Amino acid sequence: MNWEQVLWKEYLFSNSPLEALHISFLKPILDPLAITFHHLGSSLFFMGLVSIIYLCVDRKLGIRMTLGLLLAGILNGTCxxxxxxxxxIGLPYPAELGLVEGSYGFPSGHVQTAVVLYGTLFLHLRIFWVRMLTGFAILFMPIARMYVGLHFLGDVIxxxxxxxxxxxxxxxxxxxNPSLLVASGPAEAENQSKLKSYLLLLxxxxxxxxxxxDPSQPESTNRSWEQVxxxxxSLAGFGIAILQNKRSGVDWKRATGIADFLVRIAIVVLGILVFYLAIGKLLNTLLPENPVAxxxxxxxxxxxxxxxxxxxLKRIRGGTHLI
Structure with a gap:
């Protein structure tokens, strides 16, 4: 057996590195941390995070994070x-911690998304505590995914x-292409046909x-395609939204008070409850397991x-909560 086979079978795609992470005296710390990081990779959490950044902190940063999240999802599911x-397989940790995944292992979606989202925050929010938290999240996510027994070392790399x-x-x-982040407004009416072309292309x-x-494919394959x-x-919906905002010249600053922040969050939560949970449940009932739905x-x-x-928000109290 040559060194490539040893590296592949004994380290990159072996249970040994995963088992080595389970040190008894660290279990009370690592168990809750690993479970928390598992749920930090859910679509609902990411939807909430990018929405808060987009509406309450920095519109341009929110666009960067959302585009990165969605492109990472497409690439990860395709791979x-x-x-x-x-x-x-053969590890007790997922069952012990109550965690399960239905898609394939390589590459790790949690790790890939953590690098993209928290990496974007790290690069653009030059605040000490933000960089400390995002740096920790990026570095600990691979350990957490191996600790719970859901990914090999090769998957997280x-x-x-x-x-x-x-x-x-x-x-x-x-x-x-910095113009994507800039709200153009009606002054660029001559570019309306170009925006429509972008919309159709999207x-x-x-x-x-x-x-x-395809029903004939294995369930894990279809789970991966579901992610794509x-x-x-999401990319189509958000992309159309950004193009409409650009055409209308819609822009805003970060929330400066508690009232502004709470109103903006309430509008987002309302939309997620109605459009993601309620309408999603309705579509699943009417069109179960339907990719178009x-x-x-x-x-x-x-x-x-x-x-x-x-x-x-621009129409609530004359737009005072989204200036």
Missing amino acids: KALLTSPRP GGFFLGLFVLFGLEFWLQK IAATLPTVLLQ ISASG RYLRYGIVCYYIGYLSPFL
């Missing part, structure tokens, strides 16, 4: 579906580097993902967060 790399690829690739692209690039699911469909629908559900809620939320 999982095509590579079909299994997760660790792959997720980490793919996250860096999305993070710096998006940063480079936005540096070359739909044409994302809508075909609904064809990826969800992220594609999934695409529409995520597209609608991200359109609400991106465009309808600021639209409503």
